[in-house]
Amino acid sequence: MKPIQVGLLGIGTVGSGTFNVLQRNQEEIRRRAGRGIEIAMVADLDTTRAKQVVGDAVKVVGDAREVIANPEIDVVVELIGGYGIAKALVLEAIAAGKHVVTANKALLAVHGTEIFKAAADKGVIVAYEAAVAGGIPIIKALREGLTANSIQWVAGIINGTTNFILSEMRDKGLDFDVVLKEAQRLGYAEADPTFDIEGVDAAHKVTLMSAIAFGIPVQFDKAYVEGITKLAGADIKYAEQLGYRIKLLGITKRTDKGVELRVHPSLIPAKRLIANVEGAMNAVVVNGDAVGTTLYYGKGAGSEPTASAVIADLVDIARLHGADPAYSVPALAFQSHTLAAAGHELPVLAMADVVTSYYLRIRVADEAGVLAKITTLLANAGISIDAVIQREADEVGGEGSTQTDLIILTHDTREGDMDKALAEIQALSTVLTPITRIRKEELN
Numbered sequence: 212m213k214p215i216q217v218g219l220l221g222i223g224t225v226g227s228g229t230f231n232v233l234q235r236n237q238e239e240i241r242r243r244a245g246r247g248i249e250i251a252m253v254a255d256l257d258t259t260r261a262k263q264v265v266g267d268a269v270k271v272v273g274d275a276r277e278v279i280a281n282p283e284i285d286v287v288v289e290l291i292g293g294y295g296i297a298k299a300l301v302l303e304a305i306a307a308g309k310h311v312v313t314a315n316k317a318l319l320a321v322h323g324t325e326i327f328k329a330a331a332d333k334g335v336i337v338a339y340e341a342a343v344a345g346g347i348p349i350i351k352a353l354r355e356g357l358t359a360n361s362i363q364w365v366a367g368i369i370n371g372t373t374n375f376i377l378s379e380m381r382d383k384g385l386d387f388d389v390v391l392k393e394a395q396r397l398g399y400a401e402a403d404p405t406f407d408i409e410g411v412d413a414a415h416k417v418t419l420m421s422a423i424a425f426g427i428p429v430q431f432d433k434a435y436v437e438g439i440t441k442l443a444g445a446d447i448k449y450a451e452q453l454g455y456r457i458k459l460l461g462i463t464k465r466t467d468k469g470v471e472l473r474v475h476p477s478l479i480p481a482k483r484l485i486a487n488v489e490g491a492m493n494a495v496v497v498n499g500d501a502v503g504t505t506l507y508y509g510k511g512a513g514s515e516p517t518a519s520a521v522i523a524d525l526v527d528i529a530r531l532h533g534a535d536p537a538y539s540v541p542a543l544a545f546q547s548h549t550l551a552a553a554g555h556e557l558p559v560l561a562m563a564d565v566v567t568s569y570y571l572r573i574r575v576a577d578e579a580g581v582l583a584k585i586t587t588l589l590a591n592a593g594i595s596i597d598a599v600i601q602r603e604a605d606e607v608g609g610e611g612s613t614q615t616d617l618i619i620l621t622h623d624t625r626e627g628d629m630d631k632a633l634a635e636i637q638a639l640s641t642v643l644t645p646i647t648r649i650r651k652e653e654l655n
Contacts, residue, residue: 374490
């Protein structure tokens, strides 16, 4: 059988990894796919560097549209990234009848509904295992392995940069700004790390997982996104003393009122396996009604881990190439005509309506009556307190200090009620700095 002909758009870190892994494991991949998979063309603006990677056996061009226009190309692999030209090229490839493999979570999180519809209308596949958690096959697990389940919730450490920073803050007792500079020096963080540290990258990924888990349209614009820039070393330390670790989590959860879709720092009990995921590693926990809780762990980025996911998608396409499109796995796991109805029945909740528990750190004047005022305001808002710890003033501000930290853990409460209570507490003259609020996830 004729090998599948692949055109790569972009031969950077992931593109070169894809080429190298295909070359190294080509015989094993052929045996699994039932036919060969060959990279026949590469498009990259830096044609000289591209030729150094792929050699003389592969045609290298500077214009991606030459790849799309080639009638011999069966699959276009988009590894350019971003929302702009990548969207145009993906839609042009679909219109030309090409299957598409992409690692572009930003593109799919924002424009996925349009792209998946175009692919369904044309009868081609858009595969994107590499878009979420790198080498961890979480998309395949959600779309296929867990298809018998009613998924209840998904929670993941899905950004390696932020997990590296939080791990270093905990291990070395340093504040965020110091560790970020070290992460940039070591290459774990980009020169402009905004998408990572502000939670945007994780939000792209959890948006896709939410759509697959619950059969709703891709709705990145409705995600709540909060990064790690405001975390202090003190919070990492206090959390550890209380038996918790702080991780940036992407969370999506089915409730009676709708679907939660949120990214923010979270306290997780240290005994949970996911709380012990360190460095730049990723992990995703999925809870289904039949299977219970399952954990997926591995490298969330990197040349060959991500290439592993790209090639897995190519193998799936090779197996199905020429078959009736109706037999392929739906892009978002559920049949496309059911998504709109499910999206109406399961709206994405506003953050004010999310119910969770909280860690609060409140810097206050070290004087009588302060704690009583704060607990009264919380009680008036219907917020139940699980525990209160008052640090020694000397420990917080040094010998002779006149201020201290109150650490309050709450039971579950509605975010909107917590917002109102914190505004009233912040207005107290004895509250000296902005209150730190971190949500707490037990992940039972």
